[in-house]
Amino acid sequence: MLLLARTTPKEQVAKRTDGMSVFIVDMRDALRHGMTIKPIRTMMNHSTTEVFFDNVRVPAENLIGEEDKGFRYILAGMNAERILIAAECVGDAKWFIEKASAYAGERTVFGRPIGQNQGVQFPIARAYAQMRAAELMVMQAAELFESGRDCGEQANMAKMLAAEASWAAAEACVQTHGGFAFAEEYDVERKFRETRLYQVAPISTNLILSYLSEHVLGMPRSY
Template sequence: MDFALSEQAVAVRDGMRELCSKFGLDYWSRCDAEHRWPEELWAELGAGGWLGLAVPEEYGGAGLGLLELAVAQEELSASGAGSAGAFLYLLTPGFGGVTLTRHGTDEQRRELLPGIAAGTTQTCFALTEPDAGSNALAISTSARRDGEDFLLRGQKIWISGVQRADWMLVVCRTTPAAEAGGRTRGFSVLLVDVKEAQAAGTLEFTPIPKAGSRIVQSNTVHFDDVRVPAHRVLGEPGAGFAVLWDILNPERILASASAVGAADLALRIAVDYARERTVFDRPIGANQAVAFPLAQVKAQTELARLMAHKAAWLWDRGEPSGHEANIAKLTAANAAWDAADRAFQTFGGMAYSEEYPVARLHRDARIAKNIPVAEELVLAHIATQGLGLPRSY
């Protein structure tokens, strides 16, 4: 077994580290305080080819895999973004680039992948509904045929990045459940032209006030007979769950990579402070009550990194990776939260001051335990798929 990153992955890691060093903690704290997308960094990522790492070379990308994309995500989050940095690689390179590369038609790839690789075309993903969160089988958003088109109607919630997106990948029912012939049949993934639907008055969205991850807005989205040409279906109509799993597993893997990077960042900040802060004539890091919890977080983080890399490696090889992606998500989210929480405790009362980045990292890390899937459902999946226990859902 070889645990070393490939030369390509090492080059990605080192290149991202160098680029992101120009956008440190203060930059990310300003973006958070101003509730704005990191436009300057996004422009450099696009110009340097960092958004097209997993896009085939024929469409302007680097032709690498999900592992290299995860390594880039890890470095970006560790550079100062923390958990919120996940959105830069999830929304467009992940949801758009990875999905279209695997499931898009030649026409869809030619139309969208070059812009995705350059950062000039942006995407988002719409699955969750008010009455269908973790249970995707319960979604009610539907699309009915109207000649050569589909008419999309329904509501989604917690859809991030709509404001910036050119295209939205929407999971919907195209066959009623009673007629579908199976629990996972009758679903489709549609490519919706966001700007065109807005102009037609058939797509509206409303931002949701959030406690964290303020660099991107999350929204409630309403579809009122959005017209979607049939050639904008991803994969086969009615067989959208095959596409959906290839969206959800990379989502979990990239979210895990971001959480690992966020844990590295929080740990680095806490360790630096523990070395410098002197109480009773010695650094507080000399006290085992401070040092041991930080050491525990270091161990957690390294284990989570290994599982995130393994899950990405499996996915790139076309092997089953859902079990590993879920374990990576669970362990990385807990590592990010524990790292942020221990950083908060290490800083003491000063952690509550916005002068330091600890409060931002703390509130951003907490949501990773709930999204993109709640840890309780991850545990249920591990229990049934990994241990063979009876299903609870």
């Protein structure tokens, strides 16, 4: 595993983010020498774990990059992760929208397909518009990242917009399916649970808004 650990105490560095280093840790070895992995059961299919380190020794040659500069390396990967998750959310939204549109066309109530009612159509159409807008931001963020330019603003916005779009699409899909949305065989309830994660992880929406407020709009840091 890649481990970010403090190597110089906070009191001895100018910035809190300095003084951390990245190491590669041999997990099989660490498990025999103080590392414990405890699975956390979650509401979706995700191998989430707590990892405890109790005097685990890591050889100095396992250091990656420069000592005390590790936070920067991790940060560099975060934009990529946000773009990746945003793209996943766009995919989720497309799945929900296709599923909802198809069901709205085939389910007949009171002698006509439910999709003939604007009350059923509009949430799906709105989710589609949200998804398309988010997708454009994902594309822009990916393009900037690919060309090695700064993409912090776009990666964060892409992640937030795509997570919200996938959640809107999930909502519309559940509502369109009525009671069957809760039946496991339709997969809607499973994806509904999964897609909710992305407003919390890998970064919560509030923290993205804080980033935009501070780093893009120049307002004071709020935390």
